[in-house]
Amino acid sequence: xxxxxxxxxxxxxxxxxxxxxxxxxxxxxxxxxxxxxxxxxxxxxxxxxxxxxxxxxxxxxxxxxxxxxxxxxxxxxxxxxxxxxxxxxxxxxxxxxxxxxxxxxxxxxxxxxxxxxxxxxxxxxxxxxxxxxxxxxxxxxxxxxxxxxxxxxxxxxxxxxxxxxxxxxxxxxxxxxxxxxxxxxxxxxxxxxxxxxxxxxxxxxxxxxxxxxxxxxxxxxxxxxxxxxxxxxxxxxxxxxxxxxxxxxxxxxxxxxxxxxxxxxxxxxxxxxxxxxxxxxxxxxxxxxxxxxxxxxxxxxxxxxxxxxxxxxxxxxxxxxxxxxxxxxxxxxxxxxxxxxxxxxxxxxxxxxxxxxxxxxxxxxxxxxxxxxxxxxxxxxxxxxxxxxxxxxxxxxxxxxxxxxxxxxxxxxxxxxxxxxxxxxxxxxxxxxxxxxxxxxxxxxxxxxxxxxxxxxxxxxxxxxxxxxxxxxxxxxxxxxxxxxxxxxxxxxxxxxxxxxxxxxxxxxxxxxxxxxxxxxxxxxxxxxxxxxxxxxxxxxxxxxxxxxxxxxxxxxx
Numbered sequence: 001x002x003x004x005x006x007x008x009x010x011x012x013x014x015x016x017x018x019x020x021x022x023x024x025x026x027x028x029x030x031x032x033x034x035x036x037x038x039x040x041x042x043x044x045x046x047x048x049x050x051x052x053x054x055x056x057x058x059x060x061x062x063x064x065x066x067x068x069x070x071x072x073x074x075x076x077x078x079x080x081x082x083x084x085x086x087x088x089x090x091x092x093x094x095x096x097x098x099x100x101x102x103x104x105x106x107x108x109x110x111x112x113x114x115x116x117x118x119x120x121x122x123x124x125x126x127x128x129x130x131x132x133x134x135x136x137x138x139x140x141x142x143x144x145x146x147x148x149x150x151x152x153x154x155x156x157x158x159x160x161x162x163x164x165x166x167x168x169x170x171x172x173x174x175x176x177x178x179x180x181x182x183x184x185x186x187x188x189x190x191x192x193x194x195x196x197x198x199x200x201x202x203x204x205x206x207x208x209x210x211x212x213x214x215x216x217x218x219x220x221x222x223x224x225x226x227x228x229x230x231x232x233x234x235x236x237x238x239x240x241x242x243x244x245x246x247x248x249x250x251x252x253x254x255x256x257x258x259x260x261x262x263x264x265x266x267x268x269x270x271x272x273x274x275x276x277x278x279x280x281x282x283x284x285x286x287x288x289x290x291x292x293x294x295x296x297x298x299x300x301x302x303x304x305x306x307x308x309x310x311x312x313x314x315x316x317x318x319x320x321x322x323x324x325x326x327x328x329x330x331x332x333x334x335x336x337x338x339x340x341x342x343x344x345x346x347x348x349x350x351x352x353x354x355x356x357x358x359x360x361x362x363x364x365x366x367x368x369x370x371x372x373x374x375x376x377x378x379x380x381x382x383x384x385x386x387x388x389x390x391x392x393x394x395x396x397x398x399x400x401x402x403x404x405x406x407x408x409x410x411x412x413x414x415x416x417x418x419x420x421x422x423x424x425x426x427x428x429x430x431x432x433x434x435x436x437x438x439x440x441x442x443x444x445x446x447x448x449x450x451x452x453x454x455x456x457x458x459x460x461x462x463x464x465x466x467x468x469x470x471x472x473x474x475x476x477x478x479x480x481x482x483x484x485x486x487x488x489x490x491x492x493x494x495x496x497x498x499x500x501x502x503x504x505x506x507x508x509x510x511x512x513x514x515x516x517x518x519x520x521x522x523x524x525x526x527x528x529x530x531x532x533x534x535x536x537x538x539x540x541x542x543x544x545x546x547x548x549x550x551x552x553x554x555x556x557x558x
Contacts, residue, residue: 002034010047020046055229060101060108060292061221062130062254065165066151067137072167075204076137077111080214098240098252099294100281106218110254110292112239130237130254131155133220134162135213136188140174140201144182152186161224163198163216164188170203228291232258233312238268239294241303241366243393249273249300253289253310260289260297260312265319269308270326272319273300303393306367357446358409360400361391362416368439369393372414375443386446396433398422405429414442457553464488464525468543472530479537480512480530483545490547491522496533499544509534510547 007017021027024042026035035043065073080102102109112131134155138148155162164183166176180190180199189195198216202209240252251268253260260266264275276299280286289295313319359376363369369391376386389407390400396411396418402425404411411426413435418426426433436442466483473479483490490496492513498506512532513520523529531545 006035006040006043010044012047017043055231056227057230057291059226059228059290060110061132061217061224061226062110062112062292063133063135063217064112064131065135065137066155068139068142068145068147068151070139072139072204073137076135076165076167076202076210077113079204079207080111080210099254101292101294102214104214104218106215107221108292109214109217109221110294112254112294130239130256131160132224132226133217134160135217136162136164137167138164138179138183140166140168140176140179141171143179149186152183152188156187161220162188163200163213163220165200165202165209165213167202167204169201169208170206176201226292228257230259230290233314234258234260234264234266234289234310235312236260236310238304238306238308238310240306241300242364243303247298249303250296250298251300251304251310252294252296255289255291255293255295257291258312259291260293260295262287264312265314265316266300266310266312267319267322268300268310269304270323270330271300271302271304272313272316272323273297274316275299303366305370307370356385356387358387358389358404358407359446360404360409360411361388362396362400362411362413363391363393364415366393368414372412372439372442375439376446379443379447395419396422396435398425401425401429401431401433404431410434412436412442412446414439459551459553461549461551462488463491463494463547463549465544465546466490466523466529466531468539468541468545469528471539471541473537477537478532479539480514480532481539481543481545483529483531485523485525485527485529487525488547489522489524490529490531490545491549492520494547494549496548497546498533498536498539499546500540500542506533506536506538508536510545 003017003021004014007014010017020043021039024046026039026042065077067073081100099110099112102111134151136148136151136155138144152162164179166179168174169176176199180193183197184190184193184195188197190197190199198220200209200213200216202213204210234255235257236253236255238251239254242250244250260275260278262275262278266273266275275297277297278286278289279296280289281294286295313322361369361372363372373388373391379386387409389409390403393416395416396413398419398421400411401422403409409431411431411433413433415437416435418433418435423433425431434442434445436445464485464487466485468481468483470482471479472482490510490513492510494510496508496510497504510531511534512530513523514530515523515527520529533545
């Protein structure tokens with residue numbers, strides 16, 4: 001296609017199109033110049049985006065609160081929500097959809113309620129994908145912790161601006177300035193020190209500073225010029241999903257572009273569905289959701305992992321075709337990876353160089369599965385393979401126990417019950433079942449299990465040493481060294497090394513140890529003795545004979 005033809009197609013003159021060429025990096029063209037397919041696509045996308053910008057409208061900023069466990073993230077979220085509504089209204093909120101919207105006179109803010117513990121690395125990283133602003137909570141009485149730095153890294157890697165909320169400001173003997181100094185070393189320099197990071201002193205307990213925090217979020221959102229086109233078909237991200245006992249799959253979606261309507265056909269990863277019902281963060285049924293709105297929808301064919309892209313399509317036919325294509329592509333990718341993995345695993349098993357810990361994992365939410373798997377898979381070990389032979393949401397069942405039993409594995413539950421029948425089967429089959437409420441405890445336990453499977457480390461334990469004073473040759477094969485023990489003790493059947501002129505010339509086993517003519521088990525310091533060593537007869541006066549044992553020490557993961 002030539003420049004003038006593309007200009008005609010989009011109703012612009014050739015001169016205007018040549019200007020667009022320059023903007024998208026296509027140089028040295030004239031109206032008669034031909035365009036490659038990828039060049040034409042670049043120009044078309046630019047024109048489409050320019051037209052869409054005309055429909056853009058202001059949207060609410062999406063905020064994720066991050067920080068160290070116990071630094072008060074949940075307290076702040078609850079306090080913000082309570083401060084915007086009456087106590088009666090707050091008591092009526094029954095919906096927990098993983099996100100909620102706070103409306104102020106100056107505008108609205110959406111908060112993503114991500115899991116709090118530092119082991120939810122994947123959850124936080126996913127939160128940053130949908131997040132415009134991160135509020136980093138640091139407790140004034142505890143300061144910067146490792147998980148604080150982890151949260152900073154997630155926000156920075158997603159190129160998301162950070163507002164620091166110094167919490168628990170109501171406590172005595174605190175030093176907010178030290179926190180500012182510590183965080184400045186990680187690039188979060190306060191505005192008053194010449195940097196560009198907003199700091200706000202708050203108390204989730206008393207409510208102090210929360211209004212200022214909300215104002216700062218809205219101000220930063222204004223500066224970022226956050227906009228979206230509400231007239232397009234909806235696009236967004238799955239924040240959470242669960243399999244409801246009676247309703248079936250429920251998806252929490254953050255609408256990021258367009259408007260989601262009741263009855264829309266959508267694709268989410270490998271599955272599709274039709275929006276049959278939609279509720280907001282108050283649990284109220286709604287018929288549409290505009291950009292920066294979190295909603296829970298009913299109508300998906302399956303649950304899907306959090307972080308999955310959500311998109312409205314024109315028909316069921318299109319939805320099915322997209323899903324089939326995604327499944328085929330995934331199948332090809334998985335089969336290629338599996339092939340290599342199995343070959344590598346087979347080689348390692350054949351050599352006897354690999355051990356395996358097999359896990360059946362049951363959790364409350366599908367998001368917990370990914371978080372736990374990511375945390376466990378990051379445990380540093382090459383000698384032990386960790387296999388999740390089954391991962392799902394819901395109670396631990398008899399079927400889970402039998403699978404673990406057949407595979408010689410263990411069952412791990414996170415915030416789920418153990419069915420009574422399953423408990424009986426676990427006892428009968430001798431299957432270990434562990435249920436946790438906190439992820440870091442779960443990960444620590446897995447570490448200990450892996451450490452038990454590692455080959456122990458061998459360490460030398462030096463017992464003592466003797467100096468050869470005289471050599472007695474009884475035959476070619478029997479030569480005894482007359483020695484004086486100068487340090488510690490020498491022990492029969494221990495490992496020994498012969499050191500001559502500072503160099504080790506032989507290592508073997510101390511086979512014979514005598515005091516005068518009597519065999520003894522050990523000889524202590526400042527005592528004379530006779531020593532014979534298996535396969536060694538070349539003793540010389542002045543040789544040092546070092547007696548030692550090899551001790552097996554349990555390995556620890558670093």
